[in-house]
Amino acid sequence: MLRWNGWGDDSIEYPLPENAAAFLAERVGPGAPPQDARLEDVLTAVPPSRLPAHPLIQTEPLPRLLHARGQSFPDWVALRYGRIPVFPDGIAYPTTEEDVADLLHFAAQHQVQIIPYGGGTSVVGHINPVVGAPPTLTINMQRLNRLYRLDETSHLATFGAGIRGPDLEAQLRARGFTLGHFPQSFEYSTLGGWIATRSSGQQSLGYGRIEALFAGGVLHAPAGRLEFPPHPASAAGPDVRHLLLGSEGRMGILTQATVRVAPLPGREDFHAVFFPDFVSGQTAVRQIMQAGIPLSMLRLSTAVETATTLALAGHEQLIGLLERLLAMRNIGAEKCLLLLGFSSSNDLVKTARHAALEITGKQGGIHVGRTFGSQWHKSRFRTPYLRNTLWEAGYGIDTLETAVPWEDVPATLNAIEEAIRSALAPWDERVHLFTHLSHMYRHGASIYTTYLFRLAPDPEETLHRWRLMKEAASRAIVAHRGTISHQHGVGTDHAPYLQAEKGALGMAAIGNALRCFDPQGIMNMGKLIEKS
Numbered sequence: 001m002l003r004w005n006g007w008g009d010d011s012i013e014y015p016l017p018e019n020a021a022a023f024l025a026e027r028v029g030p031g032a033p034p035q036d037a038r039l040e041d042v043l044t045a046v047p048p049s050r051l052p053a054h055p056l057i058q059t060e061p062l063p064r065l066l067h068a069r070g071q072s073f074p075d076w077v078a079l080r081y082g083r084i085p086v087f088p089d090g091i092a093y094p095t096t097e098e099d100v101a102d103l104l105h106f107a108a109q110h111q112v113q114i115i116p117y118g119g120g121t122s123v124v125g126h127i128n129p130v131v132g133a134p135p136t137l138t139i140n141m142q143r144l145n146r147l148y149r150l151d152e153t154s155h156l157a158t159f160g161a162g163i164r165g166p167d168l169e170a171q172l173r174a175r176g177f178t179l180g181h182f183p184q185s186f187e188y189s190t191l192g193g194w195i196a197t198r199s200s201g202q203q204s205l206g207y208g209r210i211e212a213l214f215a216g217g218v219l220h221a222p223a224g225r226l227e228f229p230p231h232p233a234s235a236a237g238p239d240v241r242h243l244l245l246g247s248e249g250r251m252g253i254l255t256q257a258t259v260r261v262a263p264l265p266g267r268e269d270f271h272a273v274f275f276p277d278f279v280s281g282q283t284a285v286r287q288i289m290q291a292g293i294p295l296s297m298l299r300l301s302t303a304v305e306t307a308t309t310l311a312l313a314g315h316e317q318l319i320g321l322l323e324r325l326l327a328m329r330n331i332g333a334e335k336c337l338l339l340l341g342f343s344s345s346n347d348l349v350k351t352a353r354h355a356a357l358e359i360t361g362k363q364g365g366i367h368v369g370r371t372f373g374s375q376w377h378k379s380r381f382r383t384p385y386l387r388n389t390l391w392e393a394g395y396g397i398d399t400l401e402t403a404v405p406w407e408d409v410p411a412t413l414n415a416i417e418e419a420i421r422s423a424l425a426p427w428d429e430r431v432h433l434f435t436h437l438s439h440m441y442r443h444g445a446s447i448y449t450t451y452l453f454r455l456a457p458d459p460e461e462t463l464h465r466w467r468l469m470k471e472a473a474s475r476a477i478v479a480h481r482g483t484i485s486h487q488h489g490v491g492t493d494h495a496p497y498l499q500a501e502k503g504a505l506g507m508a509a510i511g512n513a514l515r516c517f518d519p520q521g522i523m524n525m526g527k528l529i530e531k532s
């Protein structure tokens with residue numbers, strides 16, 4: 001069963017390896033396990049629904065609690081301590097397009113706010129009802145999850161937008177295809193959610209970000225129905241499809257999506273290289289990108305992230321041996337791990353690997369084979385379960401991300417880390433933080449920082465400290481002209497920083513476009529654009 005106040009299926013645990021407790025205590029101090037609220041108590045706090053009756057809408061407390069919050073850090077604090085100020089008034093699970101149109105009509109008639117809901121994996125407050133808003137209806141899309149059509153000639157597949165990652169891939173794989181979109185939330189996030197948040201998968205280097213994969217579909221907006229044909233390309237004026245990408249449920253509900261799929265690769269390998277330091281690693285990945293070598297993934301960790309990965313990997317003896325071998329090749333405490341993914345035909349994998357390793361070698365990188373890469377690939381959707389374990393041991397963990405041109409990567413990365421590190425200084429609390437470059441482009445890279453800290457005895461205090469870290473990091477991103485989000489989207493948490501990126505005119509253009517699709521303002525208020 002899905003955890004109501006944490007990540008994933010409650011039959012899956014991710015215990016900390018033996019040495020991890022000591023590692024964390026040394027970095028940030030011992031954690032004090034918090035007391036979780038009981039599900040029964042939280043359910044009694046759900047107020048009566050304010051929605052008029054409708055045959056498709058459920059108003060019982062349990063489904064309303066399960067749709068009240070997503071997966072952001074404030075969401076975790078709210079759920080774990082049972083401090084949820086507002087719940088959706090009802091939940092609907094449409095099974096047809098007509099159901100969706102009917103619910104939109106009902107909402108417009110009764111001035112009801114609508115929150116489209118995919119998998120609820122948002123980490124920036126996308127699906128949370130707003131305090132003081134009109135009655136709110138959450139529309140869970142999970143039953144619109146069919147493969148409608150696979151055009152094997154054009155490599156186009158049309159799905160119901162509520163389909164989750166594993167179901168989508170299973171249906172494609174059975175026919176020899178893949179979408180290749182693997183966000184870390186893959187197990188639970190949905191196609192519609194990926195499109196509405198401009199998501200990026202771990203292998204988007206090879207397969208493309210969702211904006212490259214999304215070819216067309218059907219949108220039901222309060223103002224009407226709009227179909228986007230899957231043209232391979234078009235010069236017919238501005239592309240409205242691009243407005244839908246990243247629209248965060250404010251434009252309407254995407255019911256069907258046609259995506260560009262690829263034949264399953266003949267071969268898929270993940271390799272690891274260790275560099276003596278981050279500068280040499282960064283130079284190598286930039287050169288690989290600019291040489292146009294066809295890889296499906298590059299992920300370069302800083303020295304602290306590398307040390308953390310190795311410390312938490314378990315296998316102490318094996319890691320010790322590896323460290324001694326690397327030390328003999330002058331790779332010591334500052335070592336940085338690069339993972340490289342290759343997904344294509346046997347011949348292309350071989351050629352690409354040869355070309356990439358030639359570049360890494362020139363920067364002093366030592367290739368250590370496939371063990372690390374394969375292990376990463378095997379456990380990549382398991383890592384989020386660690387968040388449950390850490391919380392239960394008294395630690396909070398969160399991530400944030402941006403993207404900047406190559407020239408600005410070092411200064412931006414340092415500024416983000418410094419901003420977070422110093423935010424808890426007034427409490428004499430330490431933060432363990434580490435970063436990797438998660439997605440690479442010819443012209444720049446995304447910077448992905450994870451920060452781990454102790455929970456305070458009082459939830460309000462924990463939230464306050466988190467807010468200080470988040471705000472300091474967001475200001476550092478804006479000051480370095482990074483995007484406020486490379487992949488997580490805007491939601492509520494990033495909305496205050498959007499104008500710095502889009503400009504006043506850009507914000508007005510987005511606001512006006514949304515109003516055109518939703519003139520009464522019934523779609524997901526308070527998200528993406530703060531006041532409209």
Ligand SMILES: Cc1cc2nc3c(=O)[nH]c(=O)nc-3n(C[C@H](O)[C@H](O)[C@H](O)COP(=O)(O)OP(=O)(O)OC[C@H]3O[C@@H](n4cnc5c(N)ncnc54)[C@H](O)[C@@H]3O)c2cc1C
Binds near residue numbers: 126182
């Ligand atoms: C552990 C973890 C790891 C993550 N890793 C990644 C990652 O690697 N890459 C990445 O990009 N993101 C990642 N995320 C963030 C999150 O998974 C993405 O934002 C994802 O795209 C959200 O999809 P969802 O289906 O869960 O959408 P939800 O969270 O349900 O909704 C997100 C937004 O999309 C809108 N929406 C959903 N469905 C529709 C629809 N059919 N029509 C219109 N609007 C809709 C909602 O209204 C909301 O505004 C991660 C999150 C977690 C918790």
